[in-house]
Amino acid sequence: MSRIERIGGAPTLEQVAAAAGLSRATVSRVINGSPRVTAEAVAAVNAAVDELGYVPNRAARVLASRRTQSIALVIPENTARFFSDPYFASAVQGAAMGTARTDYTLTMLITSESDPDKTRRYLRGGNVDGALVISHHSDDRSYVELGDELPVVFGGRPVGEGAERAYYVDVDNEEVAGMAVRHLASRGRRRIASIAGPQTMAAGLDRHRGWRLAVQEAGLEHGPEAVGDFTPEGGAEAMRALLASGEPFDGLFAASAQMAHGALGVLRDRGVDVPGTIGAVTVDDDYFARNAAPPLTTVRQPTVALGGRMVDVLVARIEGSEVPRVTIMPIELVERGSG
Amino acid sequence: MSRIERIGGAPTLEQVAAAAGLSRATVSRVINGSPRVTAEAVAAVNAAVDELGYVPNRAARVLASRRTQSIALVIPENTARFFSDPYFASAVQGAAMGTARTDYTLTMLITSESDPDKTRRYLRGGNVDGALVISHHSDDRSYVELGDELPVVFGGRPVGEGAERAYYVDVDNEEVAGMAVRHLASRGRRRIASIAGPQTMAAGLDRHRGWRLAVQEAGLEHGPEAVGDFTPEGGAEAMRALLASGEPFDGLFAASAQMAHGALGVLRDRGVDVPGTIGAVTVDDDYFARNAAPPLTTVRQPTVALGGRMVDVLVARIEGSEVPRVTIMPIELVERGSG
DNA sequence: ATGAAAGCGCTAACAA
C-alpha cells in the first residue's frame, strides 16, 4: 500500500482491501456482485465495508468502467407549464420512483432557452447512459435525432422526422377516443362533438382520428369539432366555437381533462345542463377531471406507471436487452357524473 | 502523446491539446476560465474545441477536482402525493430551472421505503456537493442532521431537533396569515374562523399562530378552529367540524388553497353563500385557488422563485460564500371573489 | 504563462 492513509473524508476501496486482507480487485468484485469470489471473501469485505462505512466513489467508478449509471430526464423549457400539468407531474414522479428501484441516478435537464445546445452537449458528452424525454404536450421533437447517439425513450409517441425509429411508451390514443365515444353511444348520445388537441402532437392527432373513426363505426353522427391547446382556456374557447357553429350535438369528447374542465365552465355559464343536455367524456383522471362540475367521466391513463415503464425500457436498452420499440399502457374508463 | 488516438467516442482533452499545440494543463486552464493564460492560447483552444466538438468528461473532472458539480433534490417518498401538490411541483420546477442557470446538475432522489438508507448513503458517499430538501408538507425531518455532513438547504422551515441550525428558504408564514386576516377585517368581517394545517409542520404551526395573533391585534373575535391535513378532503372535513361547533363566524382563514377548495364545497352544499355570508381567504395561488367556486382571494407565495432561491443559497454555501441562514420570500395578496 | 508529472478511486484485462 503505497498511498498515505486518508485522514478525513470517505474511506477508499484500498482501505477496505487492507482491512479485509484482500486486494482491491477482489474487493471490487465483491462490491459489484461478481460470482467469482469465495464466500469468505464476501464476508470479509462486507465486514470491512460495514466497519468503515465505505461508499464507492461514483466518479471513479464511472471513469474506470465507462458506464455512468445515470440517466437524464429531459424537459423542454418551452413547456412552461410543465409541472402544473398533472400528466407531466405524474410521469416525472413515476420516472423518479422507477429510477429509485435501480442503481441508476436521475438527472433533471431543463433545456435552457438562453443556451439551447447546453442540454445536447451534456447528453452527447458521455455524462449519461441514456435519456428520457417527455414530450406529450410539446411539439419539440428536436430530441428524436438524439436517439441515434444514445439510448432515448420517449413518453408519448414522438412525431416528425425519424420518429419511426424512436422508442416510446404511450397509450393507444385512438382507442382512448374510441372508448370514450362508445361509452357516449351506450348512453344514448347520437351526435358527438369533439374538442381536439393540437394537431401537431401525436396525442392530439390520434385522439381526433379515434373520435372520427369510432363515431363512424358506432353509426353515429359527427357533431361539430374544434381544436384546443390542451389547456382549460383552450377548452373554453373551443366550446364557444362549438356552440357558435350552430350544429347540434348531445355528446362531447374532449381530448384532455383540462380542456373539458374549461368547456364545462362555458356550458354552465350558458345554462346548458351536463349530463342532461350534453354528455361529456374526456381523457386523464386528474384533479381537473375530479373537480369539474359535474365530475368528469374519463378515460384514465396510468401516468405514474407510464413514467416507471419508461425507465424500465431505457435501462433494458442500456444494458443491451431486447425490448419492443413501442410499449402501450392499458387504459380504463372511469364513470362519473358528466356522461 | 503516449496514448493511442481514440477511434470513436468523445474527443479528450489530450486531443484538444494536440490540435491546439499546447499542453493538457493549459487547455485545462482555458476550459476552466483561468486568468493565467494568454489570449492566443484561449483562441487556439477554443478553435480546437469547436473543431473537435470537445465536451469535458464530467467523471474525470469530478475525480480529479474532488468537486462533483452536482446537487441532490431529496423527495420523501412518504409524501405520496408529492407531485400532485402544486406547491411541490412549482418548487421543483424552480429548483430545476435554477440549477440550469449554473454549472451544477440536479439529481432527483426519491427516498426508497424498501431501503431507507440508500438515499443517506448516496448523499454521504461524496456523490453530490449539497442537497435540497423540500419538506413543506411532510414532517419527515430526518434530513436535518444531514446538514452537519454536507451543505443542505430546506424548502420550508424544518422543525425538530437541530432545526435551528438549518438553512432554509421560506415565506413568513405568520405574516401570511396576518395578511389574510387583515384583509378580512378590512372587508368588515368580525369573527374569523381558522382551518389550520398539520401542527407538526412549520407552515401549519406558523400560519395558525399568525391567525391567532392577527385576529387579536385587529380587535376581532376568534371564530371556531379546526385542523386539516392540507388536502381538499381535509379541508371539507374541517369545515364540517367548524359548522358543527355551533360557533358563529363571518370570516374564514384556511391555511391552504386545497383545504379552502374542499371547505367551499361543503359551504356550497349547505347553501351558505360565499362571500355573502362568509368571507374566505386562503394561501397559495394555484389551480385550487383559481378554480374554486367562487375563486379564492389568497396570499400568493412565489413557489417557483422559492425553488430557484434554494439553489442559489445552496450553491453559495458550496462555494464558500456567506449567506444568511434564513431567506424569506415576499408574499402578496391576490383578491378574487371569495372574500 | 506554460509544461511535466503525479495522482483522483476505481475497474478490467491479464497472470498466476
Place this chain on the structure above:
DNA sequence: TTGTTAGCGCTTTCAT
C-alpha cells in the same frame, strides 16, 4: 479464485 497492473480523462502542484 485472487492479485498485479494499467489506465479511465481530468486537475493541480511544482518547476521552468
